[in-house]
Amino acid sequence: MNPLAILARLGAAVLSILAVFGRVAIFAFDALTHIVRPPYYPREFAHALLNIGWLSLPVVGLTAIFTGGALALQIYAGGARFNAEAVVPQIVAIGMVRELGPVLVGLMIAARVTSSIAAEIATMKVTEQIDALVTLSTHPMKYLVAPRVLAALLTVPVLVGIGDIIGIAGGYTVAVKNLGFNSAAYLQNTVDFLETRDIVSSLVKGAAFGVIASIMGCYYGMNSGRGAQGVGRATKSSVEAAAVLILAANFVLTGVFFSL
Amino acid sequence: MIKLDSVYKSFGDNHVLRGTSLEIAQGTSMVIIGGSGTGKSVALKSVLGLITPDAGKIYVDGKDASKGDRDAFLARFGMLFQGGALFDSLPVWQNVAFRLLRGSLKRPQAEAREIAIEKLRRVGLKSDVADRLPAELSGGMQKRVGLARAIAAEPEIIFFDEPTTGLDPIMSGVINDLIREIVVEMGATAMTITHDMSSVRAIADNVAMLHDGVIQWTGPVADMDASGDPYLDQFIHGRAEGPIEAVR
Numbered sequence: 001m002n003p004l005a006i007l008a009r010l011g012a013a014v015l016s017i018l019a020v021f022g023r024v025a026i027f028a029f030d031a032l033t034h035i036v037r038p039p040y041y042p043r044e045f046a047h048a049l050l051n052i053g054w055l056s057l058p059v060v061g062l063t064a065i066f067t068g069g070a071l072a073l074q075i076y077a078g079g080a081r082f083n084a085e086a087v088v089p090q091i092v093a094i095g096m097v098r099e100l101g102p103v104l105v106g107l108m109i110a111a112r113v114t115s116s117i118a119a120e121i122a123t124m125k126v127t128e129q130i131d132a133l134v135t136l137s138t139h140p141m142k143y144l145v146a147p148r149v150l151a152a153l154l155t156v157p158v159l160v161g162i163g164d165i166i167g168i169a170g171g172y173t174v175a176v177k178n179l180g181f182n183s184a185a186y187l188q189n190t191v192d193f194l195e196t197r198d199i200v201s202s203l204v205k206g207a208a209f210g211v212i213a214s215i216m217g218c219y220y221g222m223n224s225g226r227g228a229q230g231v232g233r234a235t236k237s238s239v240e241a242a243a244v245l246i247l248a249a250n251f252v253l254t255g256v257f258f259s260l
Numbered sequence: 261m262i263k264l265d266s267v268y269k270s271f272g273d274n275h276v277l278r279g280t281s282l283e284i285a286q287g288t289s290m291v292i293i294g295g296s297g298t299g300k301s302v303a304l305k306s307v308l309g310l311i312t313p314d315a316g317k318i319y320v321d322g323k324d325a326s327k328g329d330r331d332a333f334l335a336r337f338g339m340l341f342q343g344g345a346l347f348d349s350l351p352v353w354q355n356v357a358f359r360l361l362r363g364s365l366k367r368p369q370a371e372a373r374e375i376a377i378e379k380l381r382r383v384g385l386k387s388d389v390a391d392r393l394p395a396e397l398s399g400g401m402q403k404r405v406g407l408a409r410a411i412a413a414e415p416e417i418i419f420f421d422e423p424t425t426g427l428d429p430i431m432s433g434v435i436n437d438l439i440r441e442i443v444v445e446m447g448a449t450a451m452t453i454t455h456d457m458s459s460v461r462a463i464a465d466n467v468a469m470l471h472d473g474v475i476q477w478t479g480p481v482a483d484m485d486a487s488g489d490p491y492l493d494q495f496i497h498g499r500a501e502g503p504i505e506a507v508r
Binding site: 135 | 309358
């Protein structure tokens with residue numbers, strides 16, 4: 001193939017990726033400004049709080065407890081290689097709070113909430129419900145997007161906090177019941193070792209991941225193609241984008257909090 | 261009065277509207293006919309601002325539809341969508357009273373519900389459907405709920421997008437009669453798009469035939485059969501032979 005043609009294709013691909021980034025950035029900015037500008041839709045917000053926050057608790061709790069338990073087993077087994085089994089409480093605490101809690105909750109929210117938002121909004125688009133909203137003098141960004149993004153911004157940090165606690169509890173249960181750790185000493189070590197910065201970073205990551213997950217769901221839903229295939233593609237793309245962006249944001253935020 | 265002045269709209273290489281011009285007088289019922297994919301829905305959605313034309317102007321009562329207060333502009337319209345476009349998550353009465361439960365036309369909830377039930381009765385539905393979800397209704401009932409929603413805020417202008425598509429002939433007749441009655445009763449300006457000729461004869465004061473992105477013929481419904489226009493003739497008689505290609 002002609003080298004110029006290859007370059008042209010490469011350029012076109014880069015431009016199209018940059019265009020998507022630009023569109024998502026404009027959409028995100030628009031969504032965030034609609035949160036603070038009236039009119040507000042409290043019923044939609046309450047519904048989003050319930051769906052994103054409360055109904056995500058079981059999956060978040062189960063993910064955290066199994067991860068915490070597995071983490072305790074792994075650290076115990078790995079630490080035994082250089083006589084460092086005693087560090088289980090500290091590593092479980094720091095691992096859950098700094099990394100695994102926020103990331104796993106973020107990915108669970110991407111799987112559960114981003115997909116559901118994208119599928120719901122995409123179906124509304126395909127069935128002309130979004131056009132109907134406009135003709136009924138209701139701005140879709142305000143009615144559909146802003147309540148979901150605000151609910152995710154507020155509830156995902158809470159879910160991350162709960163996930164952190166349940167994950168530590170999972171590690172504690174395994175350590176005390178199976179690995180012979182003393183209950184009081186385990187808890188004391190956990191509390192002593194965690195710093196405020198660890199907890200703040202966890203909650204900030206939760207807020208960022210909540211915004212990413214909800215915006216990706218809304219963006220791909222609002223820009224869905226036609227028919228069942230369009231809805232399917234929008235849902236798949238939203239989860240892929242949310243998961244990748246959550247992991248990328250996690251890397252950046254970890255750098256910001258801990259490499260200083 | 262609604263006026264489309266040389267409106268153009270393309271989607272990529274697909275040039276849907278190629279200088280469409282049309283006038284709809286106040287208080288009259290205009291039906292736009294034409295084959296599938298000829299741009300009828302695009303013309304209708306362009307008036308509402310759901311689609312932005314590439315060129316040309318649209319005026320409502322002499323004012324440029326793309327300018328001015330959007331909420332006030334849309335408050336004058338009601339629209340019945342082809343598939344109903346009812347909000348799945350809301351019960352029927354909240355669908356009908358959607359505009360009355362929020363925004364500038366907001367009323368107390370009890371009053372909005374009362375109006376919704378009255379509008380449901382107007383379209384021949386009993387009050388017991390008010391608390392059901394749209395998914396629990398038949399296609400004909402969903403269309404009626406959509407119609408009730410379109411007229412709930414007593415709009416001056418009502419748009420009907422393929423009002424009888426997917427309905428059996430009897431239900432189509434019922435919906436056509438309802439549309440005609442409501443338009444006359446409310447004195448509203450109506451714009452309907454359809455390819456159902458029974459709808460055209462039941463609903464229209466005037467007819468416009470859209471083909472190749474332009475209005476091929478327009479006139480009173482009474483003149484339609486003797487128009488002498490080959491496009492219109494082929495369409496209303498459903499002939500495969502004629503100037504309109506059967507396979508598009």
